[in-house]
Amino acid sequence: MKVKMLSRNPDNYVRETKLDLQRVPRNYDPTLHPFEVPREYVRALNATKLERVFAKPFLASLDGHRDGVNCLAKHPKSLGTVLSGACDGEVRIWNLTKRNCIRTIQAHEGFVRGICTRFCGSSFFTVGDDKTVKQWKMEGPGIGEEEEPLHTILGKTVYTGIDHHWKEGIFATCGQQVDIWDEQKTSPICSMTWGYDSISSVKFNPIETFLLGSCASDRNIVLYDMRQATPLKKVILDMRTNTICWNPMEAFIFTAANEDYNLYTFDMRALDTPVMVHMDHVSAVLDVDYSPTGKEFVSASFDKSIRIFPVDKSRSREVYHTKRMQHVICVKWTSDSKYIMCGSDEMNIRLWKANASEKLGVLTSREKAAKDYNEKLKEKFRYHPHIKRIARHRHLPKPIYSQIQEQRVMKEARRRKEVNRLKHSKPGSVPMVSEKKKHVVAVVK
């Protein structure tokens, strides 16, 4: 007879000395790992709960301004520097790592309407209520020297916004019309306008760098081509857009922050329908900024909160609020896509984490593996009712919560009336307009 018994040599399974690692033989046969799905479900539930436990996004508050913060600008070469302009004409440069102010400049009399940095990071531009455009050096003045702008341009009308070209020494200001300036010259190289109303903000496209977008008070968004020095096309919405922001990864996508509590993501090739309508704010949306990954953006609203939206979803994934933070005027996403800065009415700039439960700093490889595994588990089971309920849960301040309930009731009533109108009229006589098309009034080429 031929016989062989299963006999293991303990030397192959037990470590030799205390200083060695333990030996862990693996066998991935599914019969040795029963209840895969329920165990993964329990792990996903635990991961979701822990994510909520560790969700502490607030990092720091930068104190120093003596009036509300009106605009923010990122330093293109240094992650730890941010520039802010206040409503009393003061411009401050902050160091985010030490969380202190490194330089203060009394730039304008009146509001600082816009601030932008040059692409090389050596200087920055500010525009104010005193009809001037000033260019400042990024390095502070030496000892004994006074704070003087490099260059001052006096204009005839108030400028309400400024943005710098991403590659060349050209910047654009907006006010009564959109002016394109060369840094060396004191008068604009071209002025573009379409319509008779004032323009509130202008933004250069980071990828197709000759394109500009602007928002005007007559509820339209106009796109300009710098090479031809003409406006390209415009889209008229229901209500005024406060600002737009171009997607840094997709050349033709931009998001507009509108007064009717929504944000609209447009594809500039087809402006008649927005790609997505983002609805979650309960008051006017004042500012929007994209993450450098191009997959998410953050919006600041008059209802004392900031929300983070994914580009392809219509609902926000995160809402940040504090008792002390009043109307948020401006918001920026840092260039390493990890932090969000917002400047608000009560003179503070706050620094938040983009992912609320993320552990900052260097992670060991085991931590990284555990984090990746938990992310994948949460993604796999995200539609299960218990897990969805926990992952979605956010505490909201009472005013915002009650506003949401009120607006939901109003929306329901409007929709119910529409449905009734549809039901009780001749089929085809009442057109069914999708939510996306409802808000766009016209597109003009």
Next chain:
Amino acid sequence: MRRLGSIPACQRIASSLPQAQDPFPGPAPVSVEVAQKFRRIDKSKKLPHSKSKTRSRLEVAEAEEEEISVKAARSELLLAEEPGFLEGEEGEDTAKIRQADIVEAVDIASAAKHFDLNLRQFGPYRLNYSQTGRHLAFGGRRGHVAALDWVTKKLMCEINVMEAVRDIRFLHSEALLAVAQNRWLHIYDNQGIELHCIRRCDRVTRLEFLPFHFLLATSSETGFLTYLDVSVGKIVAALNARAGRLDVMTQNPYNAVIHLGHSNGTVSLWSPAMKEPLAKILCHRGGVRAVAVDSTGTCMATSGLDHQLKIFDLRGKFQPLSARTLPQGAGHLAFSQRGLLAAGMGDVVNIWAGQGKASPPSLEKPYLTHRLSGHVHGLQFCPFEDVLGVGHSGGITSMLVPGAAEPNFDGLESNPYRSRKQRQEWEVKALLEKVPAELICLDPRALAEVDVVSLEQAKKERIERLGYDPESKAPFQPKPKLKGRSSTASLVKRKRKVMDEEHRDKVRQSLEQQPQKQEKAAKPVGARPSALDRFVR
């Protein structure tokens, strides 16, 4: 144009050698069955009303799974151990081979795994191996309880509980022991210290521990099946089986369902979430005396008072696969990890083997037999060793059964060579991922399936709420064309064409469904017309 002299020297030398052909071109072949083992998507199930985006994502997932299953099949090369085997010479019956012969023919370490404990004083014994197979606990009818590491023969504790012991089980690790005594259920430490006396579980006949749910299932003489959660110490469910005395119980390791055998020949399947049994299977003409389920949950072996030993298929329609008449009824059954079936009939143990791991054992000829010094009272295969432990009225016997156990264990699940630190870490992780008792059902993968019923329900509610169906196709609007192709007549013609095509598709579908309906509605041949025919739809 290049001349010969301008070709570099190395290329000239290489081109003069004969071109060597790779004798095994392409990647190494992988056996289909091994790759199939790692696939989990059931391709035959189709999602009703699925959108094209969902379908494309599913296709991507299926392609990924194919690739990964091939890689996993290749990684099987790294498994160090081979399963044991016992083959007779030409014409030799393996069943005639005695344990003493096997012990002589095998190496010293394996020979030491065969031992006999002669304990005649304290009554017939029941035994249990821990999850890792390293520790053994046994309890005698007259109160003798002991726990030891049977590989190193190191005794952990030995006590007499001064009461009849009906069943004994290790809890999640070798640290805790549950003993079903005459009156109540007691929990002991592995040093013999009594930790708990659970008075709600009285007159317990059988115990089963569900390791991934941390549930101890007890069946009692009063007819109650009680689930006790040992991590929090609460009774999760106490179900009245309504079938009298319960003394035949086993668990299905694949889906944690408890199988109870009754005296009317039925086996009922229970889950703590439901007050009624999940299923009832009629197995035998007389009472059922033993039930066992194999480790993959594919087949169930039952034996009854009608001297039959039957194997049922649990994954399909609960149909019997094979049956065998035994000279004496088998009072105890056990499956091994590789699908061997052991039956204890009186003082004889018979073991049947099948072809592979997942195939049910063939009951034609036994693989091994052994006669013990007393009547069998308990039977269990040791988890990762080729050993069958038998508790009988003369003590404990450990039999050698080559080829019974899974040779390669997974170090992170149950590791017989784990250290104290590893055991502590494993215990914490196991408690964190303890599966709630509500999730026990016949299909453990139910959470990963699309809940089609809820989906349809949600769809209906949405149509009601919105007043229209948002997913229905919008009526065809012909695109306006230039150069006179957009006149009213041509628009109407294009619309008509699309409508006719849709109508034709519908008619074709209904024609395909008609013969199926006719088959269903056809009455059985030879049925006499009865007065109740008017109610037949």
